[in-house]
Amino acid sequence: MPVTYASLVNGTATYAAELEQGIAAARAGLGKDHPVRIGTEVCAEVEQWHEEWSPIDNTLLIGRFGWATAEQTQRALTAAAGAFPLWSKVDVAERIDILRRTADRLERDRFVLAGQIVLEAGKTPAEALAEADEAPVFLRLYCDEFERTKGYRTEMPADADNESNVSVMRPYGVWAVISPLNFPLALATGPSAAALVTGNTVIVKPSPAGQLAATMLRDALIAEGLPPNALTVLTGGAEVGAAITSSPLLGGVTFTGSYAVGSAIATSLAPHSKPVIAEMGGKNPTIVGASADLDAAAEGIVRSAFGYSGQKCSACSRVFVHESVYAALKAKLVERTEALTVGDPSTEAVSTGPVINAAAGKRFTAAIDEIVGAGGVVLAGGTVITDAPYNRGTYVRPTVVEAPSHARAWRDELFLPIVAIKSVSTLEEAIAEANDSDYGLTAGVFTTDEAEIAEFLSTIESSVVYVNRRAGSTTGAWPGRQPISGWKHSGNTGRGTAGPHYLQQYLREQSRTVISAD
Numbered sequence: 482m483p484v485t486y487a488s489l490v491n492g493t494a495t496y497a498a499e500l501e502q503g504i505a506a507a508r509a510g511l512g513k514d515h516p517v518r519i520g521t522e523v524c525a526e527v528e529q530w531h532e533e534w535s536p537i538d539n540t541l542l543i544g545r546f547g548w549a550t551a552e553q554t555q556r557a558l559t560a561a562a563g564a565f566p567l568w569s570k571v572d573v574a575e576r577i578d579i580l581r582r583t584a585d586r587l588e589r590d591r592f593v594l595a596g597q598i599v600l601e602a603g604k605t606p607a608e609a610l611a612e613a614d615e616a617p618v619f620l621r622l623y624c625d626e627f628e629r630t631k632g633y634r635t636e637m638p639a640d641a642d643n644e645s646n647v648s649v650m651r652p653y654g655v656w657a658v659i660s661p662l663n664f665p666l667a668l669a670t671g672p673s674a675a676a677l678v679t680g681n682t683v684i685v686k687p688s689p690a691g692q693l694a695a696t697m698l699r700d701a702l703i704a705e706g707l708p709p710n711a712l713t714v715l716t717g718g719a720e721v722g723a724a725i726t727s728s729p730l731l732g733g734v735t736f737t738g739s740y741a742v743g744s745a746i747a748t749s750l751a752p753h754s755k756p757v758i759a760e761m762g763g764k765n766p767t768i769v770g771a772s773a774d775l776d777a778a779a780e781g782i783v784r785s786a787f788g789y790s791g792q793k794c795s796a797c798s799r800v801f802v803h804e805s806v807y808a809a810l811k812a813k814l815v816e817r818t819e820a821l822t823v824g825d826p827s828t829e830a831v832s833t834g835p836v837i838n839a840a841a842g843k844r845f846t847a848a849i850d851e852i853v854g855a856g857g858v859v860l861a862g863g864t865v866i867t868d869a870p871y872n873r874g875t876y877v878r879p880t881v882v883e884a885p886s887h888a889r890a891w892r893d894e895l896f897l898p899i900v901a902i903k904s905v906s907t908l909e910e911a912i913a914e915a916n917d918s919d920y921g922l923t924a925g926v927f928t929t930d931e932a933e934i935a936e937f938l939s940t941i942e943s944s945v946v947y948v949n950r951r952a953g954s955t956t957g958a959w960p961g962r963q964p965i966s967g968w969k970h971s972g973n974t975g976r977g978t979a980g981p982h983y984l985q986q987y988l989r990e991q992s993r994t995v996i997s998a999d
């Protein structure tokens with residue numbers, strides 16, 4: 482059974498030894514050079530080596546990655562376009578077989594992959610194991626779905642006996658997968674699996690903070706027989722991403738990342754009528770009603786606000802509490818937050834690890850300064866940990882604040898372990914506050930009042946909603962269970978990842994009328 486983001490709350494103690502070995506094996510494999518690879522060609526020319534360092538310890542080199550030049554990017558796109566006619570004609574059963582074998586391989590390697598994610602992303606072993614387990618789940622789920630729907634082929638009525646009409650769904654061609662820093666394996670794997678099973682070829686452009694995970698995915702696919710040019714990983718920064726998304730050879734894009742970048746990509750591709758699946762940020766609220774189980778609420782909020790140091794699209798960053806229980810909930814939240822431990826997740830049993838880099842630390846300090854400067858109050862945390870050995874990464878304390886309504890903590894996605902709380906008089910007021918956001922990704926409510934649950938479910942503007950979820954008030958969506966589409970600025974398609982409407986987005990319809998000879 483995979484460990485999920487919800488089931489990890491039961492602990493991963495049974496896997497402690499395997500995770501320790503996985504981290505050790507992953508550590509032993511760090512520090513290598515990863516030149517640009519296009520198909521089977523390992524490019525000798527590297528114009529720019531990018532050194533990727535661990536967020537846990539800035540003396541731990543994850544690897545040196547050759548960043549693709551403009552010419553190499555062009556060559557990779559041309560090779561992917563050349564591979565498309567072959568890959569799209571490979572028998573679906575064979576495509577699925579390769580992807581399922583890749584899932585099996587990833588599953589076999591789950592502890593080493595988890596170890597790599599601990600070291601590359603700074604996650605705790607439990608969070609990392611859930612991510613390692615999510616990757617094969619994505620692969621299998623998209624294979625099952627494509628098989629179940631028979632590739633969406635639909636026979637249509639005909640006007641005459643010698644006429645056959647059929648609707649078929651056909652892949653676009655070269656599909657770009659632009660992945661974010663926070664789920665470097667799972668969110669490179671999910672869209673790649675969807676694009677490949679539907680017959681597209683893929684160019685993955687991972688975050689500069691998630692390059693090793695993407696190369697592991699590529700190596701696993703190729704080891705299981707994927708033709709080399711069917712998937713290429715191009716490492717690089719924004720310019721490489723922009724070169725890919727602006728290429729005339731591109732068929733479509735799945736982007737996962739910030740609204741600023743995702744909306745710019747969607748805007749730039751709109752005149753070219755190319756599909757863009759953009760999964761973007763969140764400013765996720767939790768509402769606590771007068772009848773709520775306050776311990777469950779405090780636990781669910783703390784898990785969602787501070788799991789992976791708040792660096793999840795689904796992180797809870799706003800809490801609206803009924804005034805009758807505000808003081809009690811606040812006390813429980815502060816107590817639980819102060820009990821959290823922050824440190825090196827590869828060597829210590831900690832609640833959470835570092836934030837991704839020094840820039841995130843600067844954003845943390847600026848956000849706290851702004852809250853306090855505006856008359857807000859830091860109830861827990863609020864500081865950067867600078868004592869050795871934590872000065873080798875950026876470690877910040879999980880933070881609970883009361884902030885004036887104009888503070889950015891209520892509006893902007895900070896992507897940090899900061900949660901703002903506020904007292905409200907009614908559920909209607911709480912829902913209005915929750916919906917007063919550009920984002921609409923996830924939301925949670927704690928209440929035992931059936932009428933309040935019904936009102937919340939029918940009026941909250943979020944794509945994933947949770948009621949009384951102690952394992953995470955806003956986090957922990959799992960493929961096949963909670964499709965995340967993202968409403969408003971959180972997404973642009975209305976169809977959730979790994980949901981029943983997802984795969985068709987990688988295909989375009991062709992209706993075929995064939996008149997047979999009499």
Ligand SMILES: NC(=O)c1ccc[n+]([C@@H]2O[C@H](COP(=O)([O-])OP(=O)(O)OC[C@H]3O[C@@H](n4cnc5c(N)ncnc54)[C@H](O)[C@@H]3O)[C@@H](O)[C@H]2O)c1
Pocket residue numbers: 659660661662663664668686687688689717718719720721722723724726737738739740742743746760761762763793794795894896922965967971
């Ligand atoms: N909705 C979801 O399912 C989901 C899941 C995970 C993360 N996220 C969001 O991702 C963000 C955090 O990730 P991030 O910091 O890596 O996001 P980001 O937007 O900074 O970068 C995402 C990816 O886009 C690339 N990129 C940057 N500029 C580009 C450009 N001009 N053209 C093409 N590619 C470009 C980056 O190199 C990276 O690979 C948060 O906003 C988070 O909420 C959303």
Ligand SMILES: N[C@@H](CCC=O)C(=O)O
Pocket residue numbers: 486663664792793794795955956957958959
């Ligand atoms: N599946 C994760 C996605 C987080 C995105 O960053 C969750 O729902 O918590």
